[in-house]
Amino acid sequence: MTSLFTPRGLWGAMTGADRFASVAVLAAAGALTLGLRAPDAPARAVVRVGGDVIAVLPLDHPGTFPVQGRSGEVVLTVEDGGVRVVESSCAGKLCIAMGAKRRPGDLIACVPNALAVRLEGRPRAGDAEIPDSVAR
């Protein structure tokens, strides 16, 4: 029997249903990628802790913003039309590793701090009124 730990050996050990299941999961990932594409530029970063909005940062106003998370302080930086976490009280620092986010719908999560930063792109009421057909 060939080794399971070579690509050919692993492929050979898979049944047709195994291959179908693997391709189906990959296809779902691809479909989600295409379905989530949003071409308009994001307008602001909405910061939530435990689901409550604690700050809304316009992305055209660069700056450094300390916020209070569940387990300590998290420092956000807005620059170049994007947002990122530069410091966090959490242990894993995955939020920092996620880097800068620039597209609408993008999400930075810091689980120990119950913190989520989501980029939202649609104009708010009172913003310049641009119909979707034009904005896209």
Add this chain to the structure above:
Amino acid sequence: MTTRVVARLAVLIAVAATLQIAEGMIPKPLPWLRLGLANGVTLLVIVRMGPGAALGVAMVRVAMGGLVLGTFGGPAFALSAAGAGAAWLAMGAAWRWLAPPLSLLGVSVLGSAAHVAGQLLALAVLLGVGRGVLALAPLLAATAVPLGLVTGAVILSVHRGLPPWEIRGTLAPPSDR
């Protein structure tokens, strides 16, 4: 339950908890990626001892990991439990009703994908971002396939290499060894 089964479950929980804790310490190119060997132990127990024992091993392992890592009761712990629970449900159901035609490898891929889905669902609830978590889904779902396959390959090798286990006090049919 015989003493032998109790001892076996204890060893499996210890192995799973150790793998869970160790995986968090290994440097990785993308820090949120995990191979999922702790979930692989869940799969091994599903295959060899049934889904009930597997749920017990998975939940005690998650609790031990939370206590050792200091996340017990917090959001990261809820995420860990949601992922482990979803993976158990998917792998248990797939092994019961879809294998064959699925082999242990395909069941592992489905478990890996369910682990991601469970974690994203927990994130959506905990962080209040709802469908916003879908932004993280494509990368996680795509990596779930190779990671699930590698975990499945490891568990398949272990399963083939181990002698049969007694279940509920009765010895499994004698093997060649």
